Amino acid sequence: MLRSDTREEIIGYWEERFGVPARTFDPYLLMASSRTVYLVRENPGLELLKTMRIQNAGLPFIRKVAGYLKPTTFAVQRFGAWAGKCIANLSISDLSRLCRDGEIKLEKDFSPGYVILRTDGDTWGCSLFLSPDRLLCRLPKNLRKAIMQMA
Amino acid sequence: MEDAPSPLASYLDFIPDPEEYLGSLTDFLPPYIRINPIKAPVSRILGLLQEEGVRLADTGISWFYQAASSRVLGSLRAYHLGYIYPQALSSALPVLALDPEPGELVLDMCAAPGGKATHISQLMDDTGTVVANDRKYRRITALTANIKRLGITNTVVTLNSRTILPAGQPFDRVLVDAPCSGEGRYRIGPHREIIHRKRGRTDLPAIQKGLLVKAFDLVKPGGMLVYSTCTINPLENEAVVHHLLQQRSARLLPWTPPLEWSPGLTEFMGKEYDTSCRLCRRFYPHRIRSVGFFLARIVKV
Numbered sequence: 485m486l487r488s489d490t491r492e493e494i495i496g497y498w499e500e501r502f503g504v505p506a507r508t509f510d511p512y513l514l515m516a517s518s519r520t521v522y523l524v525r526e527n528p529g530l531e532l533l534k535t536m537r538i539q540n541a542g543l544p545f546i547r548k549v550a551g552y553l554k555p556t557t558f559a560v561q562r563f564g565a566w567a568g569k570c571i572a573n574l575s576i577s578d579l580s581r582l583c584r585d586g587e588i589k590l591e592k593d594f595s596p597g598y599v600i601l602r603t604d605g606d607t608w609g610c611s612l613f614l615s616p617d618r619l620l621c622r623l624p625k626n627l628r629k630a631i632m633q634m635a
Numbered sequence: 636m637e638d639a640p641s642p643l644a645s646y647l648d649f650i651p652d653p654e655e656y657l658g659s660l661t662d663f664l665p666p667y668i669r670i671n672p673i674k675a676p677v678s679r680i681l682g683l684l685q686e687e688g689v690r691l692a693d694t695g696i697s698w699f700y701q702a703a704s705s706r707v708l709g710s711l712r713a714y715h716l717g718y719i720y721p722q723a724l725s726s727a728l729p730v731l732a733l734d735p736e737p738g739e740l741v742l743d744m745c746a747a748p749g750g751k752a753t754h755i756s757q758l759m760d761d762t763g764t765v766v767a768n769d770r771k772y773r774r775i776t777a778l779t780a781n782i783k784r785l786g787i788t789n790t791v792v793t794l795n796s797r798t799i800l801p802a803g804q805p806f807d808r809v810l811v812d813a814p815c816s817g818e819g820r821y822r823i824g825p826h827r828e829i830i831h832r833k834r835g836r837t838d839l840p841a842i843q844k845g846l847l848v849k850a851f852d853l854v855k856p857g858g859m860l861v862y863s864t865c866t867i868n869p870l871e872n873e874a875v876v877h878h879l880l881q882q883r884s885a886r887l888l889p890w891t892p893p894l895e896w897s898p899g900l901t902e903f904m905g906k907e908y909d910t911s912c913r914l915c916r917r918f919y920p921h922r923i924r925s926v927g928f929f930l931a932r933i934v935k936v
Contacts, residue, residue: 524789525764536768561717
């Protein structure tokens, strides 16, 4: 389980960066492994499972990459619908080009950091926006490959 | 009917319309999907599938559709967004019989690759806790990948054999979708060979009996246990349930499934089973146009 100040930092990041209300995550526990923080639905029954050989729990939520917080693809796909800012709305062909070339030009006034990728309202994950106007692909390899085959 | 391949020939006495059954085994079963409202509104998922050229037919089971597509279902946008899970229609049945409710603690004892465990999570609105257990590490990888793709937060994945599952009776409900010979999947190929036949000489009924008794011991008094297989073989089905009824204070419950069914058997090859085994439910592939299934709904008295 995470310390409350670390939890606040992580939930605060989602709220500040993407506009996802902090209360969205009230029903969940945050649990940490060495690199990844997992989001687990809170339930008193979890206490009863302590003696079991647990492989993993819940949904990978966020990682620290090179000192920065990076939301996982799965968490962005699940909770990105509640985001109100730092959203790159792309066509499926632009998303495919991002996956193929690894970087595309995106004229937006986002501050540098991760942005959410959407096509027609569907949330795919996030990628890194760098000034000026650079969007760097940070989707997992298997998803990139699948998106390239779709366009 | 003389040319029915073994072991199917020994089942023709109890399978309804055995000629129709044998004739149907050369046809491919249609593909089905389950849609995942945890990830997006149902209307959006159906709209996207339509945009991708998938023709859907209603099945009468919530979230399940027959899906016809010129493309592999696993290559669709809807798949990679975690909006769908390709799955046999009959796989819905054990989960519907289990009838999990939001907030409960539920164990899926043989969970990989996760079709039923993630369906349980959907029925619980991704609340409570689902323990998705399997005893093989390599199968856990697929299970975990599916849980992540579908965006589920209420599931704990465990790697335990039945001998080291926790003591006590913590679970509100337990599903044992047991390893089986898979005869409900059998198809007959152009040379009259059986397709999908599993290899190996494991004593499946012994494993199944051990799993079911252990599962029963993990359920709270008054809690629900569902035993299911995708095989037709009574030795892996009613005989296993009969064993539990002899060993423990268990009672079978009636259930009206949403697909055409036949009652469980009370006799096979001269062996008699507990008369309440008629409350088990059998599903034959030629009647439901999906994988053949068996299930028993059991309560801990």
